[in-house]
Amino acid sequence: MLFDPPLQPARLIARYKRFLADVVTPAGETFTLHCANTGAMTGCATPGDTVWYSTSTSLTRKYPHSWELTETQTGDWICVNTLRANQLVREALALQLIPELSGYDRCQAEIKYGSEKSRIDFLLQAEGRRNCYIEVKSVTLLQQGKGYFPDAVTLRGQKHLRELSTVAQAGHRAVLLFTVLHSGIEDVSPARHIDAAYAEQLVQAHKSGVELLAYQASLSTSGMLINKSLPIAL
Structure with missing residues (x-):
């Protein structure tokens, strides 16, 4: 981009x-x-x-x-422009830059789904493969050398975890993609010290089958590109 x-x-x-x-x-x-x-x-x-x-x-x-x-x-x-996270992910999906999410031939954005009237950021589809629902979260909080999400209590984020868990339990792929937009972050963890309920719900969502991915973007004044996988520590 x-x-x-x-x-x-x-x-x-x-x-x-x-x-x-x-x-x-x-x-x-x-x-x-x-x-x-x-x-x-x-x-x-x-x-x-x-x-x-x-x-x-x-x-x-x-x-x-x-x-x-x-x-x-x-x-x-x-x-800091959170609108860029989804733009970067859309580009990365089109260019097959995220191996875990490659191999799909259809990508739709902002699709209504779930019992709580949510919109999924991206829905990937391909013949003979399970539908893949992707929720994108922008990560910019760095504290004591660690990257955290969220940076404030997020009831909306908790709702998204519930929706993704339901999708996973129904047999589809459900992916929470942390898009790391901070050059100093080397791994991502749930911010229990900020939103304990979200952190616990994230752990439970992962146990229910929600896949967790973290990818960092290179940043410069001329452009940005998702190019590096980061570990997630629950």
């Missing part, structure tokens, strides 16, 4: 109201950009970090600039 044109840098002043952030460019211009991330963004939005942003050509947007990447003061790279 390429950024065209390449991203531009600015220094973060502050993030606020969840969707907004003030930045200052190297030339001294200060402006507000849009932040497509509803999470806590712990460790991803420290004042003084370098923000790399894209600019929309739309004339109707109030905030034409979008926060894409953070370059932290310790040298880590983080994709």
Whole structure:
């Protein structure tokens, strides 16, 4: 996935109201950009970090600039635009970059399923193979050298685990794919210290047949690509 044109840098002043952030460019211009991330963004939005942003050509947007990447003061790279996770996975599926999910010839996105009226991120199908339901989660929380999900209590995430468990018990493939968008993360664990209920439900979902995968993306100001499998520690 390429950024065209390449991203531009600015220094973060502050993030606020969840969707907004003030930045200052190297030339001294200060402006507000849009932040497509509803999470806590712990460790991803420290004042003084370098923000790399894209600019929309739309004339109707109030905030034409979008926060894409953070370059932290310790040298880590983080994709904070959570919309990019599904785009990266869609590309990886098309290019067969995830061996565990290769060999399917049909891929649909945002398909309604389940008794709790959910939408699965991706449904893979192929003649003679079980349907494969994939839920994508973006991982950006790094603490004490470990990667964690979630970074805040997630009732929606718990619902997704219930839906995936039901799918697995019905005989289909059910996959929870952690898309790691932080260069400093080397493995992924459930964040029991943040959402104990989610962590326990994740363990039970895995026991019920839900497959767990973690793949990291390489990040740069010109583009991103899923390219590395990471271990998951329950």
